[in-house]
Amino acid sequence: MGTRRAPVRRRAIGAVATAVAVTAAAGITLALPAERADAAVPTTIPLTFTNSSGRTEPVYIYNLGTLLSTGQQGWADANGTFHAWPGGANPPVPAPDASIAGPANGGTTTIRMPKFSGRIYFSYGQKLVFKLTTGGLVQPAVQNPSDPNRNILFNWSEYTLNDSGLWINSTQVDMFSVPYAVGVKAANGTVTSTGHLKPGGYQGFYSALKGQPGGWANLIQTRSDGTVLRALAPGHGIESGALPASAMNDYVNRVWSKYASSTLTVTPFADQPGTKYYGRVSGSTMNFTNGAGAVVTSFQKPDSDSIFGCYKLLDAPNDLVRGPISRTLCAGYNRSTLLTNPNQPDTGAAGFYQDAVTNHYARKIHAQMADGNAYAFAFDDVGHHESLVHDGSPQQAYMTLDPLS
Incomplete structure (x- = not known):
């Protein structure tokens, strides 16, 4: 670990037994590079989604975060235009529909990323449920069995785009779910990517976790139709009673x-x-x-x-x-x-x-990654084993939705 100022994946958002109000930037970046006065990074950059999932359901995309120029929390539409969240209430009230139609299987969709610190969510088959309370946005917390997003197949990436460049990761700190990879194109045209699983890695991970004694198989959540939705990170497993509190x-x-x-x-x-x-x-x-x-x-x-x-x-x-x-x-x-x-x-x-x-959850995730890198726990960047890409003059960002195989 050096003194580099890259995004550090902190404790999970919504990491209590019931969903709590948080900022969209919580858990991503606590120490960012100072923004340069001569920055070459434009106000927005393109992010291209490629749907290679093999699934037929519609895909919905969300770009939620904190606008770094003002500190306001909100969302960006497909053009990268920022919209601040309106005031919330207690009990929470529905947030505005911030969804963007994603690509069909085999297709691509390009949106614009503003200078945010936040999350790119994507879901299959139905839109995610976001609500606003007096303290801000309530994000999915699927360790809570009553969370409205519990039975939705979804995932997210975290990113920061500022005048010092783009940092974007694939993360499993909260859960391992539908696979995706992230990438960035530099000014010289080279593309760096991370997050792809090995062939068979998605099913391989679940098979390995099911075979791990000691309660680790209980981290896996399924839908009533038998669809495997995700595996909770072990901290969430302890919260929900799925994993013994004495595991370590x-x-x-x-x-x-x-x-x-x-x-x-x-x-x-x-x-x-x-x-x-x-x-x-x-x-x-x-x-x-x-x-x-x-x-x-x-x-x-x-x-x-x-x-x-x-x-x-x-x-x-x-x-x-x-x-x-x-x-x-x-x-x-x-x-x-x-x-x-x-x-x-x-x-x-x-x-x-x-x-x-x-941490058998982290062990089995790393074993299935094509490049060996993952954010399987909060400080997986110690020694540079994290699934993060960065460029100081990003021309283009990428997210690829991979097969569930």
Whole structure:
């Protein structure tokens, strides 16, 4: 992990048992590049959707977010024109229909992306339900069985477009669902993409998760007609009771035992090898000291939900000490590398997920990605294993809806 200022996928939107009001930008970018006065990025850029899903249902597209020039929350239409959300109410009221007709199978649709920090949603067969409360937009939270979007096949990408360029990802932080890939064309015409599954990877993931003992199969949600809709991320599985809250306890206990008598060294910035912090366990606390021996931050023994969500007892503020250490710990717990390597972060994928106690959801997602990259948990960008593309002078963005095979 370096000091680059790319979008960081944070704790999931709507990550409580019932849907809550959030901004469309929540969970995507907390630290963005400073906008350049001489920016070459136009006000909007084209985003082309290609529907290679093989499905016959209509596709609906939504571009929701925060307009960076004003901080207003709203949506963009197909031309990239911004529309602010009207005021909401309590109980929430329906939001304006922000849907854009997407391409039929085998076709393409091009829309314009404004300078947003937000999400591109897409759904198959029916429109998504968005509502407005007094605090803002209520987005889908399908871990809640009464969410109106629970039985809709949908997914989303996150992006930031500003004067420093475009960052766009494919994300599985909240759920693994209908597959898609993202791409960006640079000024020299080269296209960089990520997010494609291996052939057979979609069904392969679900088959692998079904075969994983310990409650992991319970993360899979299906519709009454038997359609597989998604697999919840393990943090949502704990919230909904699908996955035991003790899923990571054995590993945490072994980490605690190891570092009660040895030192965990964290070097959080790849471009600052001299910046190191040293962790030792004392009772229920892991204290980190700097080179002078002064305690700079402390962590209580984390529970599984804190690990899977990279929050709560592993909170990561956007600072230069606790946040970077927490990001490193979160990655080490999810990938189960803290016992095998006392020097973190461990950035070599060959050693990830080798312990019997690990984030099996993330393990199985990465195993099915064509390039090995994914956003399977919030800080999957530690070591650059995230499914993110970026260009400073983007000419064109892409989303490809892939087959469910």
